[in-house]
Amino acid sequence: MGVIQVQEPGLFTTVQDLGREGFGPVGVSASGAADGISLRLGNRLVGNAEGAAGLEMTLLGGTFQFPDGAIVALTGSDFGATVDGAQAALWASMQVKLGQTLRLGPTRSGARCYLCVRGGIEVKLFLGSASTHILSGLGGHEGRSLRKGDMLKIGSANGAVPERRLSANALKHVLPRKVLRVTPGPQSDWFPEAAQRMFYESRYRVAEESNRMGIRLEGGAVLEGAGGKMISEGVSLGAIQVPDGGQQIILFVEQQTTGGYPKIANVISADFHCLGQLRPRDEIRFERVDWETARTLLREQEELLASEELILG
Amino acid sequence: MDTSASEGARFQPASDQSLLITFGTEISLTAHQQVMKLLRLLQSEPVASVRNLHPAYCSLLVRFDGLSISHGEVEAILREYLARLEEVKLPEPRLVEIPVCYGGEYGPDLADVCALHGISSAQAIELHCSATYLVYFLGFVPGFAYLGELPKELVTPRLATPRRRVQAGSVGIAGNQSGVYPFATPGGWRLIGRTPVAMFRADREELSLLSIGDRVRFAPISAERFAALEKEWA
Numbered sequence: 001m002g003v004i005q006v007q008e009p010g011l012f013t014t015v016q017d018l019g020r021e022g023f024g025p026v027g028v029s030a031s032g033a034a035d036g037i038s039l040r041l042g043n044r045l046v047g048n049a050e051g052a053a054g055l056e057m058t059l060l061g062g063t064f065q066f067p068d069g070a071i072v073a074l075t076g077s078d079f080g081a082t083v084d085g086a087q088a089a090l091w092a093s094m095q096v097k098l099g100q101t102l103r104l105g106p107t108r109s110g111a112r113c114y115l116c117v118r119g120g121i122e123v124k125l126f127l128g129s130a131s132t133h134i135l136s137g138l139g140g141h142e143g144r145s146l147r148k149g150d151m152l153k154i155g156s157a158n159g160a161v162p163e164r165r166l167s168a169n170a171l172k173h174v175l176p177r178k179v180l181r182v183t184p185g186p187q188s189d190w191f192p193e194a195a196q197r198m199f200y201e202s203r204y205r206v207a208e209e210s211n212r213m214g215i216r217l218e219g220g221a222v223l224e225g226a227g228g229k230m231i232s233e234g235v236s237l238g239a240i241q242v243p244d245g246g247q248q249i250i251l252f253v254e255q256q257t258t259g260g261y262p263k264i265a266n267v268i269s270a271d272f273h274c275l276g277q278l279r280p281r282d283e284i285r286f287e288r289v290d291w292e293t294a295r296t297l298l299r300e301q302e303e304l305l306a307s308e309e310l311i312l313g
Numbered sequence: 314m315d316t317s318a319s320e321g322a323r324f325q326p327a328s329d330q331s332l333l334i335t336f337g338t339e340i341s342l343t344a345h346q347q348v349m350k351l352l353r354l355l356q357s358e359p360v361a362s363v364r365n366l367h368p369a370y371c372s373l374l375v376r377f378d379g380l381s382i383s384h385g386e387v388e389a390i391l392r393e394y395l396a397r398l399e400e401v402k403l404p405e406p407r408l409v410e411i412p413v414c415y416g417g418e419y420g421p422d423l424a425d426v427c428a429l430h431g432i433s434s435a436q437a438i439e440l441h442c443s444a445t446y447l448v449y450f451l452g453f454v455p456g457f458a459y460l461g462e463l464p465k466e467l468v469t470p471r472l473a474t475p476r477r478r479v480q481a482g483s484v485g486i487a488g489n490q491s492g493v494y495p496f497a498t499p500g501g502w503r504l505i506g507r508t509p510v511a512m513f514r515a516d517r518e519e520l521s522l523l524s525i526g527d528r529v530r531f532a533p534i535s536a537e538r539f540a541a542l543e544k545e546w547a
Contacts, residue, residue: 024367024376025352026513026521027451126515136455136496138515186327231340232452232459234367234374236328258369258452258459266328269379291384294329298379 002068004117006150010062010104015121015140015152018051019253020129024234029255031131031139034212034276035112037174037305038076042116044311045073045093047161052120053130055146057113059279061104062146064115069098070154071118071161077110077277092165093118110176110277119155134212135254162313170310173301176277181270181289181297185239185263191225198222199264200286204248208280212254215278221246222264232260238267238275240286250275270297322347322395324388330364330379332387335372340461344371345449349526350401354394363387368450368525370459408445408528411493413484414539415441415506420484422503426469438533440464441505446491448527456495456513456521460529463489475501482507484531491531495521506531509543 006013016039019032033039033056040050055062061079066072073093074081081088081104083096090113096102104113123130123141132140141150166174188196202220210216226246235241239251241261250267251259252275265286267275278284289297304310327333334351336344352368355375362382367374377387415438416423427437446460463486471487476499479485483494485502494500495512512522523529534542 021364021376023455023520024365024374025356025451025525026455027453027457028455028520030365127520133455135498136513138455183326183329186325186333231338231370231372233333233335233369233372234327234331234452236331236374236376238328256453257367258450263327268329291326291329295379295383298329302380 002066002070002119002154004070004121004152004154005065005067006062006146006148006152007065007101008063009146009148009150010057011060012058013062013146014056014132014134015053015123015130016056016132017053017130019131020127020139023127024257027257028127028133029253029257030237031133031212031254032129033114033131034253035076035114035176035273036276037273038112038114038276039116040305041091041166041174042073042075042114043120045075045091045164045166046071046116046118047157048116048118048120052116052155053123054114054116054121057104057115059111060106061113063101063103065099065101066096067099069100070096072096072102073116074113075116076113078108079104079106079113080108089165091171093161093163107279111279112276117154118161119157122153122155133254164311164313167310167312170304173304174273176274177271178274178283179285179287180274181268181294182240182265182286183268183289183291183294185265186233187230187262188264190262191222191242191264195222195224196264200288203283203285206278206280206282206284210278210280212252214252214255215250215275217248217250222248225262225264230260230262232258235259235263236266238269238272239263240265240267268294268297270294270301324391326384327374331374331376332384332391333372333374334391337371340370340449345447346403347398348373348450349403350398351391351394352525353403354397354401360387360390367452369452370449403526406526406528407524408530409523410530410532411484411508411510412534412538412542413506413508413531414534414536417536419536419539420504420506422472423505426467426486426503426505429469430466432466437467437505440467441486441491442531442533444530446529448523448525448529450525451521451523454496454498456523458492458512458521458523458529460491461489463491469503471501472503475499479504480507482509482512484508507539509539509546511546
């Protein structure tokens with residue numbers, strides 16, 4: 001069984017899988033990869049189960065040495081990866097040889113890049129998941145983001161895997177959108193028509209303070225209907241809350257499980273992975289779709305992810 | 314045949330994979346009982362395709378797998394569950410006592426709370442410890458219990474500007490609620506004390522010290538007792 005030596009952790013690198021679902025009654029949110037599609041595809045490229053744990057890097061990648069070598073794949077955004085100085089391809093599996101070093105830099109596209117390793121990253125599971133939950137310091141590697149000098153275990157895997165890459169058609173479909181599709185939120189009727197129109201016509205900027213708990217927006221504040229007095233209730237992933245002051249927050253993977261602000265809309269499940277690629281200062285818009293469209297888009301996305309033509313050997 | 318529970322319940326899609334069931338438009342023990350009964354029934358007889366449940370004061374958010382079931386289908390199943398709520402027996406509530414060291418560095422807002430209400434800190438502590446609180450639900454972060462009701466004399470609005478970091482174990486009040494921060498997180502409740510007891514631990518079977526429906530009482534302790542207990546819990 002091999003290891004990964006963390007020579008540089010990057011800005012904020014955590015162990016993530018597809019999260020832990022089902023612990024709402026004790027207030028534990030699902031967590032998991034911010035761009036679940038990139039993690040799933042990375043795992044398939046190296047021959048893992050889709051939900052194996054990988055490393056999620058944010059804005060600036062790390063430097064990782066592989067004393068025993070490994071089969072790896074990088075997915076998501078382009079962080080200018082090299083292996084011992086030679087350029088490393090995104091969306092393809094590759095062999096890192098004994099003692100080689102994988103180095104990533106600042107992003108050239110979106111917010112997150114995933115490093116998947118054949119065998120997965122092995123950590124002690126918390127509530128059935130390897131995902132790091134930063135706020136509570138639970139899960140992942142010691143409940144925190146990686147530090148210089150950390151040593152990560154690679155899980156065991158049998159058999160060789162052929163070199164694989166993602167098909168051009170698949171790649172086109174997973175490119176993150178900047179126009180996010182939404183369905184109405186449970187309090188959308190609290191917002192007068194003019195406020196709703198403004199919400200759907202405005203361009204929003206992703207604020208610096210955004211993180212895995214919530215993506216804070218700037219611009220197009222919805223004042224009428226904002227922060228209304230409501231009784232706290234369970235909140236969904238991708239819910240767009242409008243607190244007092246009207247500046248929206250999109251609840252994200254490490255979200256609070258309940259909240260007391262009205263929600264004007266909810267990002268559709270098929271676009272969740274796009275949220276994970278939003279960088280501070282990115283500009284986004286919202287487009288309303290009906291329930292049936294949201295369902296169809298999710299089904300089509302899952303069909304594409306399940307299709308054989310997705311991965312080329 | 315619909316029972317009152319089913320008639321009074323309101324169903325709303327909250328997202329493309331979740332449905333919100335609301336019992337009434339205000340916090341009441343009756344509504345909360347219905348939330349707890351529906352939660353209990355869904356936990357003892359899980360519905361395939363339902364992935365998560367988020368109870369709150371008078372609502373339950375049901376998260377489901379949108380590929381295998383629709384809002385309408387989930388609603389139909391839940392209506393059948395609602396029709397059976399009367400047969401659900403809730404367990405006798407547990408009474409959990411939480412030791413708290415009040416004021417000073419442990420409760421930096423206690424003095425302000427006292428000033429707002431024109432009472433002494435001894436009176437404020439006595440009031441906070443006089444009530445038996447109901448755990449309405451756990452939410453916000455792992456193990457954070459929403460406790461009600463605070464004695465009327467202590468009802469205080471939350472801070473205008475939330476703190477960026479609240480120490481783990483801090484006991485806060487906001488409106489007519491009280492709660493304990495299990496982790497160091499941002500928070501806008503007024504902090505009146507701190508408990509050395511771990512509210513949430515990944516290494517014990519009962520992850521959260523408190524569960525929905527529990528009863529809670531606070532008991533004042535000295536700084537010395539706090540230090541001793543903190544060692545015990547570490």
